Amino acid sequence: MRRQERVDGLARHGLGEGLVVEGLSVSLGGRAVLSGVALSVAPGEVLAIEGESGAGKTTLLRAAAGLVPHSGRVRSGGARPAMVFQHHALARRLSARDNVLVGALGRIGFLRSALRLWPSGELALAAECLGRVGLSAMAGRRADTLSGGQRQRVAIARALMQRAPVLLADEPVASLDPANAAAVLGLLRDLARGGLAVVVSLHQPELAHRHADRRLRLEDGRVVA
Amino acid sequence: MRRGLGWLALAAFLAWCTWIVSPDLGRLAAGLPRLARWLAGAFPPDFSGPGDLARRASETVAIATLGTAAAAIAALPLAVLGARPVAPWPVLYHPVRALLDTLRGVDGFVFALILVAAVGLGPFAGMLGVALHSTGSIAKLWSEALEAAELSPVEAALSAGASRAQAAAVVLLPETLPQTASAVLYVWEFNIRASTVLGVVGAGGLGQELKNAVDLLDFARVLAILIIIVAMVLVADRLSGALRRALL
Numbered sequence: 001m002r003r004q005e006r007v008d009g010l011a012r013h014g015l016g017e018g019l020v021v022e023g024l025s026v027s028l029g030g031r032a033v034l035s036g037v038a039l040s041v042a043p044g045e046v047l048a049i050e051g052e053s054g055a056g057k058t059t060l061l062r063a064a065a066g067l068v069p070h071s072g073r074v075r076s077g078g079a080r081p082a083m084v085f086q087h088h089a090l091a092r093r094l095s096a097r098d099n100v101l102v103g104a105l106g107r108i109g110f111l112r113s114a115l116r117l118w119p120s121g122e123l124a125l126a127a128e129c130l131g132r133v134g135l136s137a138m139a140g141r142r143a144d145t146l147s148g149g150q151r152q153r154v155a156i157a158r159a160l161m162q163r164a165p166v167l168l169a170d171e172p173v174a175s176l177d178p179a180n181a182a183a184v185l186g187l188l189r190d191l192a193r194g195g196l197a198v199v200v201s202l203h204q205p206e207l208a209h210r211h212a213d214r215r216l217r218l219e220d221g222r223v224v225a
Numbered sequence: 226m227r228r229g230l231g232w233l234a235l236a237a238f239l240a241w242c243t244w245i246v247s248p249d250l251g252r253l254a255a256g257l258p259r260l261a262r263w264l265a266g267a268f269p270p271d272f273s274g275p276g277d278l279a280r281r282a283s284e285t286v287a288i289a290t291l292g293t294a295a296a297a298i299a300a301l302p303l304a305v306l307g308a309r310p311v312a313p314w315p316v317l318y319h320p321v322r323a324l325l326d327t328l329r330g331v332d333g334f335v336f337a338l339i340l341v342a343a344v345g346l347g348p349f350a351g352m353l354g355v356a357l358h359s360t361g362s363i364a365k366l367w368s369e370a371l372e373a374a375e376l377s378p379v380e381a382a383l384s385a386g387a388s389r390a391q392a393a394a395v396v397l398l399p400e401t402l403p404q405t406a407s408a409v410l411y412v413w414e415f416n417i418r419a420s421t422v423l424g425v426v427g428a429g430g431l432g433q434e435l436k437n438a439v440d441l442l443d444f445a446r447v448l449a450i451l452i453i454i455v456a457m458v459l460v461a462d463r464l465s466g467a468l469r470r471a472l473l
Contacts, residue, residue, distance in 0.1 A: 085377060089378050106387060114390075
């Protein structure tokens, strides 16, 4: 119970405005990929971004996370949003625990992290984050020995480790079977209930309908609904 | 048309090389009986003074091993500086690459030749020569492994606030461990072979013994040394292969 409170406490860490995006535009190679997108997500809320492949969902999330150059404004309570990548982006040879600790690198000095001298507080937090995604027993397992669903949960734990108020998940269930997809989306929903503002891109409308509080549709880089 | 020109250019190049080398089959024919005489005189191989042979063989292994280890340590920062996705200071990328090409371009034998003059005769000069050349080789192989690696975990680390150096040290280096360790083993194996001739310039190892034997036209001794060299290279090859397989 105490562990649950501490992780939820992390989620509440940045309680405030959630995520506010205004006039977000991205051009890649001279082509407009996003044009004047605006959205807002409150803490405790799950917003699903729907759209066909190439509609701009990934670019929207990557721009909101500051990973691609863009124009417009992105506000996320003064902290960088945490990102869950489409294909989990885990280091295959690292353990689940070390992958989660990657989320804390912004708070740890070079030498300590390079020598794997993780601060005890961060180790405890990583254990809690893994517990939150139901993978405590897998902490020592190498990422490449985990199933697809487990890897995506580790990726979520890594994002939690950032203690960010906003969590952006790019097609987190694209490669998962229906049961695992439902479990991962249920987990994101639980995290939102704990105080995070969650934005998740999905191309299955039925999943968006079932797991999101609000939905937003992108077509050709513009919000259409 | 273009293919024809290519063949023509190749033929011209080979002709130029032939002109430079001036191969003389007559001289080869005259030399063959001499070689046959030496070969006949090489049996049985002369393994006398096994202590000396063992000491020289140990020097060769030590030169190769310590040279490779020192090169690996020096190569680590250079590989990171010379790998585009993680280079912390992109402005240093081209200078570092140029340095690596220079180190690789000069053979360890040549470095040893110069270093013998600087630090004196013996295996230390050989080890330094091996280390200098191998630093270029290992850093180049490592930076290529870093550049070819899956970069999404690095991007995830950067998006979590990691510095590029942190992303390289914590994520990329462990991810590329099979390739990087394999590169070191490959270079070590190469260095065992290369170190056998360093003694020719006075830089220690079996090469020293080999040069003495050739100077004295003692071909039974030469054969014994060649047998030891082949055995060492085979053992190094098998050991390195087994370690590489274990790392995958």
